[in-house]
Amino acid sequence: MTDKVGTIRDVARMTGLSTATVSRVMNGNPKVNPEMRAEVLRVAKQLNYVPNPAARALSTRRSKTVATIIPTIEHSVFAKFITAIEQTLAARGYNLVLAISNAELTREMAAAEQLVAMGAEAFILTGATHSGELLDMLERRSIPVVFTSIFDGASAVPTIGYDNTALATAAIEYLHGNGHRTIAVAHGPTAESDRTAARCRGVLLASSDEIETPLVEVALSVEGGREAARRILEMSPRPSAILCLSDVLALGVMFQLQSMGLTIPDDISIMGFDNLDWSKDSHPSLTTIDLPATRMGDVAARQVVDRLETSAPMTSTRLPARIVERESVRRVT
Amino acid sequence: MTDKVGTIRDVARMTGLSTATVSRVMNGNPKVNPEMRAEVLRVAKQLNYVPNPAARALSTRRSKTVATIIPTIEHSVFAKFITAIEQTLAARGYNLVLAISNAELTREMAAAEQLVAMGAEAFILTGATHSGELLDMLERRSIPVVFTSIFDGASAVPTIGYDNTALATAAIEYLHGNGHRTIAVAHGPTAESDRTAARCRGVLLASSDEIETPLVEVALSVEGGREAARRILEMSPRPSAILCLSDVLALGVMFQLQSMGLTIPDDISIMGFDNLDWSKDSHPSLTTIDLPATRMGDVAARQVVDRLETSAPMTSTRLPARIVERESVRRVT
């Protein structure tokens, strides 16, 4: 049992074959005599041989690496998304290189440069707001990119996601359909997220003389949700419902209301956005909008890989998202 | 503005210098005339030149890539951990390649093979239970490895984490110190996680004639927590406290108790394990054990990079974790 890693020439020497044949075996090229193939594999295993990825990448100009940059991985829906991407890429023989931008464009740019410099063949980005410099760089190197968590049929870069604006509008209309007229909306920082901004736009589109929708911007965390609830309860007239533009905020809102002795949905209705995996298990269970995070990661990864392997054009995809009715919203009159 | 990416020879040709000088400039080698340096950088920028990572890796035998395999990224403490690793690696010029094993040893092995085949220089693994095959492979290729989320001074492979057993014992003792004698313990599948198994061991060590600690194994999810609570409430005598070996379970337990009309901690005390970021914001706020996930990721990444750059030996590190007293546990008599 050797302790050093062998090269293709070692394997060639030991089998008495050429490097070309060894290479063919390692790549599953069918034009090799089965006996030779078996012999090569035997020796390769014995030598603990694995083709050097750098040499292979240099020669083929393929790194089999896809970069994903997300704003954060903590709470929220990104964890599911990343999991799906990783699984799909792995199934296709690709690797995921991950960077986290903290929702800062400059960090995103820096991360992207590093990822390009390490050979990423394609990028999966979050949202549609990115520095022009970044997009230029990818364009110049003709590196495929997709935007996710957002759908925009008119975007030059393919988008894979849902229509944040329309969904937010639908949420308000749903609440309105249940008799709510004053609906407070808790949301994270719009400056950090165009998805949040799009949702706010959707809220505004749905509001009218009939429907008031005071917006409350807080940090995107459970703690932020608590703060939002406190602020909302001081409003007058007091909203009969709170739409949280993220389930994470909804959790904070629920905790805050409970600690103030209020009952959901009797005293006030709550609606979320995301459908995280605990949303069905909260008390009361949370009415929310189910975002297809897993599906989105899967589709994004699949499209990118297809593009890399067959130059198939990537197409924007609108993923279905729907309202999940549960117990946290009640009908008022 | 060219649209093709240039090579080092293009830059050399355009500047009238040799590839060696260009290479020196790109690597910050000080032995270059400042004027030449500036010229090279100018041309490089104009040509949109970035050194080919595969060529560089082939030549230097360094990929600047660290692999991390975690069981899951959803809920729980891994998201923080991964974030810290990514940040620290990025700061040192390294990239993170992530794989998710779903707590399956075979998937972990498969992922590791792919990661080795893509040039990962070091591995950060979770827990101490891994297939011998995997460890052998890394050993043979002399790829550095660390285990995390666990501390074991006697381990041959360096471990960076905390003492799960002792912490669980401490948790039971804390509850006992608050007068609890019958303490139900909700935990995830021990077969999937040696950390969970170690915690269960710690629980058992603390139990005695004085202290009863019935164990309840459920899925590691909020839903699992709800199930655990249901099962625990049927026990007789009914436990006065529930120790959840993960905050995620605690959340489920709290929801279930609330939906049954019980009050925490008046009717029953709850204690968690992890200190996720919402734990301080729940209602009531959760008494739990603060695990240094961020610190752990940082230390792991730092050690691995130091090892790669200076061959410094890696050393097992026990990270401090402590009980955070909040409102979910009450003193009984």
Place this chain on the structure above:
DNA sequence: CAAACCCAAGTAACCGGTTACTTGAGTAGT
């Protein structure tokens, strides 16, 4: 029986950097 063909296997150029070693101009020392 010779020409045409097939196909497994080999040869060697090439991918794009890095770097040990070499070169040669300029400066210092005697």
Place this chain on the structure above:
DNA sequence: ACTACTCAAGTAACCGGTTACTTGGGTTTG
């Protein structure tokens, strides 16, 4: 004036695969 030294810059081998093209034995065909 001549040797010794310094140092920026160049030359070219090398990293370890892949693959277009070549080779040559064996089979088919007219």
